[in-house]
Amino acid sequence: MARRPGGGSYVTAFISKHALRSATLTLAMLAAGATAASAADKISIMVGGYEKQIYLPAKLAEALGYFKDEGLDVELLNEPAGVDAENEMLAGAVQGVVGFYDHCIDLQAKGKFVESVVQFSQAPGEVELVSSKHPEIKSPADFKGMSLGVTGLGSSTNFLTEYLAVKNGLKLGEFTSVPVGAGNTFIAAMQQDKIQAGMTTEPTITRLLKTGEAKVLIDMRTIEGTKAALGGTYPAASLYMQTEWVEAHKDTAQKLANAFVKTLQFINTHSGAEIAEKMPKDYYVGDKEGYVKALDAGKAMFTADGVMPQGGPETVLTVLSAFKKELQGKQIDLSKTYTTEFVKNAK
Template sequence: MRKTARLSALAATGLLALSSLTACANDAAGTSHSSGNDKAGGKGENVKIMVGGLDKVIYLPAMLTDRLGYFKDEGLNVQLLSEPAGVQAETALVSGQVQGAVGFYDHTLDLQVKGKSVESVVQFSRAPGEVEIVSNKASKAISSPKDFKGKKLGITGLGSSTDFLTKYLAVKNGVQPSEFSPVAVGAGPTFVSALQKGSIDGGMTTDPTVATILDKKLGKVLIDMRTPEGSQKALGGPYPSSSLYMQTDWVNSHKPTVQKLANAFVKTLKWMSTHSADEIAAKMPADYSQGDKKLYAEAIKATLPMFTTDGVMPQNGPETVESVLKAFNPNIKNAKVDLSKTFTTEFVDKAAKAAG
């Protein structure tokens, strides 16, 4: 196997990392984030997974699985890479630069109508985990999505799930996507800065960004979709979001490896369901708390209700996602989507049985 360049500086140099990945597309060899050996003592299987923001709480199971040692237990060397938006993780996956992506399930529907066969193999969540925030300055002018007209609204990236959900909330409340301006501002410090400077009037983001904004009193919550109840109220049903999704052809040709990934992630989801936010926060990299461990734990606590305990797709979840996308996306609205091909429970079902 060829050796690939180390990608340790990926978080700081996303563009450089992406070009490095292109040079080794479909090559599973390389330096992995968790480099454990298999039980026989040989080198473990190498898998690259691109995450739409490793430090986002909605994607917490990815890094937590590594920190708990569950990838290593399965004989896997999983290299976790990071991009600021889920749509970029999607791009890395379909171009063959990585074998898996941790991002929103809704990308599987969007890709299907574009002729790409991608499926969720482990469903991390049953709600978006997203929050629509408005700046203090704009809070009087924006009391509901009906007021989005003429406003500048932050999203992580064009074509991202935050873009999808913002457009849906607008259309549902009588505002067309062409009547407001989506602004790609990422998450974390870049989102906070845009809100402070007035570059955006509000926007959709996740924890720990939400916790930071509220702690600094820079804005207010307009719509909270971090819980199943919040998802039901805003979107009309459960909205499966963060997941491990992969190209169907790769899944079918690498079932033993996919099963090991499912085993590891299901163990993590179960572990999360029996531990407190403080205990979860303590397992994560120290820099994720940005110097405020208490605030970080609070961010995790606020988002925990969105996660599944078994990795199984929530009942009626795919239908809710399809309904949301059809409301504003003309490509999906006029297309027939085969929801059965957008996810599988084959691997999580086996993982559950193996775990007893």
């Protein structure tokens, strides 16, 4: 047998070299497998502006440790406009969206099946504010020729704005929807008269009312106000996911439902001040008292159990059908736009 200089055979060296390479490859594969398993356990959820009080359950569940209690590694990503969050989910970049339920109906009309897995609220928590510079706007009938602020084009605030205008006799095209987000960007747009009215949520509402720069035109922060404006209970904030993904990951969907139902129960049994203490301090935008007051006034919008309110989907379909051509004359199976399976099985 040929010998290597310095001792040992070439065959032995060859075997040793390849054994080492094989062992290295095996370790690399095991490491990759561990990484893949870790990645499989991680859930990414896009929130349509997690500093908004309407989407409070997302950040609160994280703060209370309820995701970790369920063995979940949940990454919350912020996206100010719900329509952009929806697109991220459809592209597979995230597994779920905390946004308005109405997208589930809108998407079915486009051939995409998405469902609300946990229904957070039964009222939009939105207010149509009018700039104090425009006292001539006394109802949505006065929107003609106006620029109206919405979070994004195709967003739920856009849907509601168009419905209110059409309901009050206007036609699409007689007013302009301007995407201005929420918070500072919404406020700046109103201050600069880029919008004369707009739809937004807390804490933006309180900030503008406190300075006197805006007045409430239509208030949908309560169930009563919502019924008056939209004709019924209006399920809004939710965790929605692609139906195909939910069916393939029922165990994970159940864990998410467990965490969020516990969060909704926490909201239902604690004061605004107690809830606010769990939230990041910058969410107060320098006015903790106003934040707590708005939370106390509006937290009744949240469901106590995550269950879709009876009759709610029908109201949403009626609202959307009033102005969306894609829905007019189309058969929508509302039973496929939400599920109560997981919230009813929640711990």
